[in-house]
Amino acid sequence: MKVAELLVKCMENEGVEYIFGVPGEENIDVMDALRDSKINFIVTRHETSAAFMAGMYGRLTGKPGVCLATLGPGATNLLTGVANANMDLSPIVAITGQAGLERQHKTSHQYYDLVAIYQPVTKWNAQVKKAEIVPEVVRKAFQVATQDKFGATHIDLPEDVAAMEVEGEPLPVIGHTMSEADDPVIDQAAKLIDKAKKPLILAGNGITRDNASSNLRTLVQDTNIPVVHTFMGKGALSWQDEHSMLTAGMGGKDYITCGFDESDLIIAIGFDIAEYPPINWNPKSKTAVLHIDTQEAETDAHYPVKLNVIGDIKENLRKLKTSIVTKDRNIDWIKSVREKTLSELEEFKNDKSFPVKPQKIISDLRAVLNEESIVISDVGAHKMWVARMFHCYQPNTCLISNGLASMGVAVPGAIAAKMVNPKKNVVAVCGDGSFQMTSAELETAMRLNLAIVILLWRDEGYGLIEWHQMKAFKRSSHIKFGNPDFVQLAKSYGFEAVKIEKTQDLKSTLEWAISLNKPVLIDCPVDYRENMKLTEKLGKIKC
Incomplete structure (x- = not known):
């Protein structure tokens, strides 16, 4: 051959x-x-x-x-x-x-x-x-x-x-085996946790990669330790669990900053250092880290590892659960983080102002999707809002790229996600900047007959860059651009498409799009004045 x-x-x-x-x-x-x-x-x-x-x-x-x-x-x-x-x-x-x-x-x-x-x-x-x-x-x-x-x-x-001629056969496929941490290491880790008065779990994407979500949930219920997720770790613990302190990862302050400040031990599980620099949550390097992962921790001055627990995350969490003695911790010290974050979502539930506020878009999207639906966020200002406020029941139901974080990932990502999960609702959340980088793939979605929904946040500019510019210089520079008629563009590919003209229509439009079982694009004007309002609000946080 x-x-x-x-x-x-x-x-x-x-x-x-x-x-x-x-x-x-x-x-x-x-x-x-x-x-x-x-x-x-x-x-x-x-x-x-x-x-x-x-x-x-x-x-x-x-x-x-x-x-x-x-x-x-x-x-x-x-x-x-x-x-x-x-x-x-x-x-x-x-x-x-x-x-x-x-x-x-x-x-x-x-x-x-x-x-x-x-x-x-x-x-x-x-x-x-x-x-x-x-x-x-x-x-x-x-x-x-x-x-x-x-x-x-x-x-x-x-x-x-x-084109050369060759003789040969494929080599046998051999599965991977993952070792477990030695019992003395597990015992050391348990003692660190028992000694800590205010331990906090930082749940990363490695938990999902290692299929360890159920083991994490069992550990949390048994030890009463609160959990905060990275952008890519979302869903490791259901957002409805009282131990969930939701999601961290915003640059600068957020409510969870107070939790990190007060904790005396960060238990980083499956944490990938590239997506959330430790200097953001351990700026003075004062809080010790217990690193539980498949590889030893990256060297970082703000990630002071007290102990590495290396190997199969599932098995190491299982062994750790049985070794921890302290079971009756009080988590009142961090409950306000959860309460304040959830209250923001509730606050904008009935907002009618137009263009639509980011908080309202997230509230309506979460309301219409079931627990298994998949949301894929592109990169831009909308990513910050999705990461912070779109709360998950299960792993791999809110997918965010936060390593290289390349713009344009959402539409191609939604196509692949629908191919893997044809019976699940799949929604791509895009900014108008990121959408146009890969919008030609609408043809691919139509050709494959994939019923994806594209929720496009339109602001005629690179909103995330403007956000940073406004924080740094109080003015923006070279971030505005023009747009096509997105509804006509999508229809030219064969998509169903609609433009949101008033905020009250958004929820019903999302429900219609999900029920249609066809490729749909929703053009939604967004009010990104909320970006700086959020920055100012979080800047006033007193721990």
Whole structure:
């Protein structure tokens, strides 16, 4: 068979369902081999979107999502989405076509050294320079992508190698085993917790990656320790649990700042340091950290680790629960954090002012969605509001990119999420800036007949940047832009679409969109004057 056919055969052996990508001249052998494969190739309208889709697939399933592009501009377009998945710790395997080996030693049409370019944004990558190494390369790419912590790998396939004849078979797929922390380490951790008067759990995305949410919930109920979530850890504990202090991650002060200030031990579980810098919640480095994760903690002056508990998070939480002696803690010291945050959501429930306030949009969205519905936030000012105020019942029901945090992730992400969870409601929350970066994927959603809902917050500008500018300089600079008629744009792709003209219509429009079981776009003008009002309000917090 051809090398391209063996590559496809190896991916079938890995259980690949979809490959997201854009075909090109240098990968035509792979594309032809896929014609005879059970793997479904999803043609996207941009390579970055393909990598965003693969990353979301990996995040939701725990299996590597696969994306493909040709050499040169196709590969460099793909790079952003690969980097996004790698920093979000989502398993992904990227495949790029490449110039033939005979012209890689000189300046050549569309040729760049992709192994060198991809090296900083992947866990591992390699070029296939010999036909017979394909089974090893594919097996290693999938193996490394799913070794904790998850991330991206990259295979570069020159076009002349892809067309070579080869004999070979896929290598056996071997599952990962995760060790547990030794009993003496668990005992030390339990003693630290028993000694603490005001311990606070910081729940990160690693809890979801390790399927440890139920173990966390059991631990919390048994020990009465309050929990705050990172943006990507949302849903590890249901927001309705009285122990949930909801979500942290805003730059500067928030109510939870007082909780961090008063705590004498932060129990960081599955915490990924890239998404929430410790200087934001431990500025004086005074609070000790108990680090529970699959890898030792990153070195950070504001993350003073007292003890690392490394290994299978599920099993270590289970063992820790049985070792902790103190069970009757009082959490009154931190209850006001939860009460004040929830009161904000209630405060705007019946707001009728127009354009629609962010708090009202979040309130209506939460009211119409069930516990299993999936919300995917793009990057922008709306992300801050979603992260802070859209509260979750379950893991992986509010998906936020907070590692690389690339704009444009939501629409491609919603497409992949709906493919993985066809029976669940999937809503992409976008700003008008982020939406237009990947809006061509509306065609992809229509082609695949995916009933996603796009809730577009329109303010004719880069709202998050303006927010930062106003905080820093009291004036904005170069953030405004024009927009198309989003309703007509969406309809031209075949979407149902509607524009919100008055605030009272938003909730019923969301209900209609969810019930329709078709692709829908809702154009909702947003009042981002609330951004600075929130900044001023939080700036007055006295712990």
